Amino acid sequence: MAQVIRKPDEIAKMRRAGRVVAEIHEATKAAIKPGVTTAELDQIARHVIAKRGARSNFLNYRGFPATICTSPNDMIVHGIPGPYRLAEGDIISIDCGAIVEGYHGDAAYTAGVGKISPEATRLIAVTEQSLSAGIAQMTAGTRLHEIGRAVQKVAEAAGFSVVEEYVGHAIGTEMHEQPQVPNYWPGTPGPILKVGHVFAIEPMVNAGRPDTKLLDDGWSVVTADGSLSAHFEHTIAVTDAGPEILTLL
Ligand code: MG
Numbered sequence: 001m002a003q004v005i006r007k008p009d010e011i012a013k014m015r016r017a018g019r020v021v022a023e024i025h026e027a028t029k030a031a032i033k034p035g036v037t038t039a040e041l042d043q044i045a046r047h048v049i050a051k052r053g054a055r056s057n058f059l060n061y062r063g064f065p066a067t068i069c070t071s072p073n074d075m076i077v078h079g080i081p082g083p084y085r086l087a088e089g090d091i092i093s094i095d096c097g098a099i100v101e102g103y104h105g106d107a108a109y110t111a112g113v114g115k116i117s118p119e120a121t122r123l124i125a126v127t128e129q130s131l132s133a134g135i136a137q138m139t140a141g142t143r144l145h146e147i148g149r150a151v152q153k154v155a156e157a158a159g160f161s162v163v164e165e166y167v168g169h170a171i172g173t174e175m176h177e178q179p180q181v182p183n184y185w186p187g188t189p190g191p192i193l194k195v196g197h198v199f200a201i202e203p204m205v206n207a208g209r210p211d212t213k214l215l216d217d218g219w220s221v222v223t224a225d226g227s228l229s230a231h232f233e234h235t236i237a238v239t240d241a242g243p244e245i246l247t248l249l
């Protein structure tokens, strides 16, 4: 089935949902410091969602118990907030979303806790750059998999690797719509991007090998080799004027 084309009024709602997501990013980023628990970060996100009259698309998603995913250090994605206390030198990935009038936003970032190592700093910077490179491909007429090709090029040029088991996705009235968006070149160009397509692009970049491991909680995904991992994500619309990032303040 062809991907849904979102009309301007739908994209306006996604912009509003994206703004709530960006507010959660701001509020959680401001709270990240040694000693804070990941459960406390989740409470901050709940508060922002409630204050804006939005709904969480993470809470109860296939039974997920929180409004954000919190993934420290070698955890790639889908970490469950809880008693874990952030420590000086950690890196922490926060992924969250919101629903406004039935339309979804989804975005993630990775931040350092206090002073972090030069390697961790570089991993975070490169992962964010890889997302920007992917977004720059989101113009009408471009093939979808050019996004992953651009992401992979940036990550691998820096000596890092791209996770392949978890990918980006189209987004709209559901958080995860078809098609998926790999963060690497899958060997085929994929469908042609059109004005009105909206995607969540979300590179996960590992300092070591790309291999992943699922922990016993059934959610938390970590690097198989224990290396650090970073994750950045935005929700972006293809417009006449090029890519528009919807998950911004
Ligand atoms: Mg996300």
Ligand code: MG
Pocket (backbone or CB within 6 Å): 106, 107, 168, 169, 200, 202, 233
């Ligand atoms: Mg996503």
